[in-house]
Amino acid sequence: MANPTKKEAPFTMDIFTAGLWKENPVFVMMLGLCPVLAVTNSVENSLAMGLASVFVLVCSNALVSALRDFIPKQVRITTYIIIIATFVTLVDYIIQAISLDLYNKLGAFIQLIVVNCLILGRAEAYASKNSFGKSVISALGMGLGFTLALVMLGGVRELLGAGQLLGYQVFSLDFEPWVVMILPPGGFIVLGSWLLLINYFEQRKTGKLIAEDAASHCTVSQSRGL
Amino acid sequence: MNPESLSFIFLNAFLINNFVLALFLGLCPFVGVSAKRDTAFNMGLATAFVMFVSSTCAYAINLVLTAYELEFLRLISYIALIASSVQLVEMILKKFSPALFRALGIFLPLITTNCAILGVALFQTSRGYDFLQSVSFSLGGGAGFGLAIVLMAGLREKLELSNLPNITQAAALSMMLAGILSLTFMGFAGLGTTA
Numbered sequence: 465m466a467n468p469t470k471k472e473a474p475f476t477m478d479i480f481t482a483g484l485w486k487e488n489p490v491f492v493m494m495l496g497l498c499p500v501l502a503v504t505n506s507v508e509n510s511l512a513m514g515l516a517s518v519f520v521l522v523c524s525n526a527l528v529s530a531l532r533d534f535i536p537k538q539v540r541i542t543t544y545i546i547i548i549a550t551f552v553t554l555v556d557y558i559i560q561a562i563s564l565d566l567y568n569k570l571g572a573f574i575q576l577i578v579v580n581c582l583i584l585g586r587a588e589a590y591a592s593k594n595s596f597g598k599s600v601i602s603a604l605g606m607g608l609g610f611t612l613a614l615v616m617l618g619g620v621r622e623l624l625g626a627g628q629l630l631g632y633q634v635f636s637l638d639f640e641p642w643v644v645m646i647l648p649p650g651g652f653i654v655l656g657s658w659l660l661l662i663n664y665f666e667q668r669k670t671g672k673l674i675a676e677d678a679a680s681h682c683t684v685s686q687s688r689g690l
Numbered sequence: 691m692n693p694e695s696l697s698f699i700f701l702n703a704f705l706i707n708n709f710v711l712a713l714f715l716g717l718c719p720f721v722g723v724s725a726k727r728d729t730a731f732n733m734g735l736a737t738a739f740v741m742f743v744s745s746t747c748a749y750a751i752n753l754v755l756t757a758y759e760l761e762f763l764r765l766i767s768y769i770a771l772i773a774s775s776v777q778l779v780e781m782i783l784k785k786f787s788p789a790l791f792r793a794l795g796i797f798l799p800l801i802t803t804n805c806a807i808l809g810v811a812l813f814q815t816s817r818g819y820d821f822l823q824s825v826s827f828s829l830g831g832g833a834g835f836g837l838a839i840v841l842m843a844g845l846r847e848k849l850e851l852s853n854l855p856n857i858t859q860a861a862a863l864s865m866m867l868a869g870i871l872s873l874t875f876m877g878f879a880g881l882g883t884t885a
Contacts, residue, residue, distance in 0.1 A: 494721065494861050498805045502714035542773060545802075549766045556765075572812045575765055579803040581718055648712045649876065652869030659862035667856060 479598055483605030489582045490613035490655075491662055496582035500614060501651035503573050507630045510618030512566055514611025516559065516574060520551045521583050521607040522600060525591040529599035532592050544587045545578070552578045582610060620654050621645045696826040699819070703830030706879060709806045710838040711872040716806030720839055721864050723797050730843035731836070732790050733797060736779055738832025741807050743775040744768075745828035748811035749821055768811045769802075776802045806835055841871060 489495045496517075503513045524547050528535075535543050556574050560567045567574070577583070586606055591599040622628055625645030627635035644650050709715045716737070723733045751767050780798055783791045791798070801807065810831050814824045845867050854863065 495718075497717040497721070498714050501717065541799075541802075542770070545769050545773065546766060549769050553762060553765050557762075572809065572816065575812055576715075576805045576808060578765060578769055579805045579808050581800070581803050584803055644873070647876065648714065649869045649872040651714065652865050652872055656862050656865030656869060659865060660858065663856075663858070663862055 479602045480605040483602060483607070483609040484612065485609065487606075488609045488613055489606055490610060491659060493582075493585075495585055496580040496610065497655075498576065499573050499580060500610075500617065501648075501655060503570055504614055504618040504621055504651060504654075505625065505646045506622045507615060507618045508566075509569055510614035511611070512559070513570060513573065514607075514614040516555045517577055517580065517583070517610055518604070518607030519555055520548060520577050520580075521586060521610075522603045523551045524548045524583060525586055525599045525603035526596060528587045528591040529594060529596045535592075540592065541584070541588070544584055544592075548583055548587070549578050582606070616658065617651070617654055620658075621650055625650060694823070696822060699823055700826045700830035700833075703827050704834040704837070705875065708834045708838055708875050708878075709809065709831050710835055711868065711875045713809065715809040716804045716835055718800065719797055719804060720835075720842060720868070721861055723794070724839050724842040724846055724864070727840060727843045727847060729793050730839045733794060734832075734836025734839050736783070736794065736798065737801055737804060737806065737835050738829075740772070740775050740779050740801050740804075741810050741828045741832040741835070742825070743778070744772045744807055745810045745814060745824055747771050747775070749814065749819075749824045752815050764815070768808060772807050772811070773802050806831065838871070842868065845871075 483489065487493060490497070490500050499513055499517070503509045524544070527547050528544055531543075552575060555577065559570070559574060586603060590602055594602070619629065622630075623634060624642045626641050627633060627637075627639040642650075645654065703709065707713055710717065710720050719733055719737070724730050748768055748771060751771060752764065755761055755764055755767065776799060779801070780791075783794070783798070810828050814827050819827055842864070846864065849863065849867075
C-alpha cells in the first residue's frame with residue numbers, strides 16, 4: 465500500500481484531489497474491490513455504498529489520526545479494525561433506519577465495509593502519520609474517488625444491463641438489455657474494460673504505446689494487484 | 691435437491707454461488723496471489739483453514755451474543771475472532787513450513803481483511819444455519835475459493851508466455867479473465883433448485 469504524500473508536505477489541494485483521480489483507490493491502487501464489483505449493478509446501489517464508505521473512511525481516519533500518539537505500535541492494526549468496525553456498525557443501523565429497502569439490496573456488503581482494504585490501508589498508510597486536518601481531507605478525497613469509481617461502474621452496468629439510469633428509462637423500450645452486465649461476470653468485464661481504457665489514455669498521453677516485454681507486465685501487475 | 695441438506699449447502703458455496711466468482715468476496719488475494727499456481731494453491735488451503743476455524747468459532751460466539759442480546763457487538767467480535775485465527779495459522783505455518791510462510795508474505799496477515807472469511811461468518815448467521823450446516827458451508831466456501839484462485843493462477847501462468855498488448859498491464863487483463871471464468875461458473879446455476 466503506497467503512501468503517496470510526503471510526511472511533511474504543506475497543506476495543499478493535492479491532498480484532496482490525489483484520491484479523486486491520480487491515485488484513485490479503485491482504478492489505480494486496486495483496493496477495496498469486493499464492494500466495487502458486488503453492489504454496482506445499479507447507480508443507486510453504487511451511490512449508497514460509496515457514501516457509506518466515505519462516512520466510515522472519514523470518521524475512522526479522523527479518529528485514528530486524533531489518537532495516533534496514544535495507540536501502541538504493537539496493537540495498532542487491531543485498534544484500527546475495532547475503530548472501523550464501530551463506525552460500520554453505526555452505518556449499518558443508520559441505513560437500516562433510513563431505507564430498509566436499500567438495506568436489503570446491499571445485504572451483507574454494508575457490514576463487509578469492515579474488511580474493505582482501502583479503509584484499513586488509509587488508516588495505516590496515511591492517518592497514522594499525518595495531522596487530523598490532513599487525514600480528514602485526504603480521506604474525503606479518497607472516499608469520493610471510490611464513490612466516483614463505483615458510480616462509473618454502476619452507470620455502465622445499469623445502462624447496458626437494464627437500459628436505465630437511476631431508474632429512468634434511457635434507451636427505448638425495445639432495447640434488448642444485456643442481462644449479463646447486471647450478473648456477476650458483467651462486474652469483472654466492465655471493471656476490466658475501464659482499466660483498459662484508462663491504461664490506453666495514460667499511455668497515449670505519455671507516448672509509450674510500444675510493446676514492452678511480457679516480464680515487465682507481470683511485475684507491474686504483482687505490485688499493483690493488492 | 692433439498693436446499694437445507696448439507697450436500698446442497700456445500701455444493702452451493704463451492705460451485706453455484708462461488709465466493710469469488712459469483713459473490714465477489716475475497717478479490718484482493720484472488721488478484722494479488724494468483725501469479726503462481728503453487729502459491730495460489732497454498733493460499734487457498736490457508737484461507738480454507740482460517741475459514742473453517744473462524745466459522746466454527748463464529749457459530750459459538752453468535753450463540754453467546756444472542757443469549758445476552760448483544761447482537762450489535764457481532765461485527766466487532768467476528769473481526770477479533772478472525773484476526774486471532776489468522777494469527778494461529780501464521781504461527782503454525784511459521785513452525786512447520788517457513789518456505790511457504792515466506793512465499794505468502796504480506797498476504798497471510800491480510801487474510802484478516804479477506805471479505806470471504808467475514809462473509810462466511812455473516813452469511814451463516816443471516817441464513818440461520820445450524821452447526822453442521824455452518825461447517826458444510828464454510829468447507830464449501832473454502833474449497834470454492836481455492837478452486838477459483840488455482841484456476842486463475844493457471845490462466846495467468848499461460849498468459850506470461852504470450853505476447854500481450856501494452857495496455858493490458860496491471861490488473862486489467864486479470865479482470866477480463868475473471869469475468870470469463872465467472873461466466874463459465876454461471877453454467878452451474880442450473881444445478882440447484884434455488885440459485
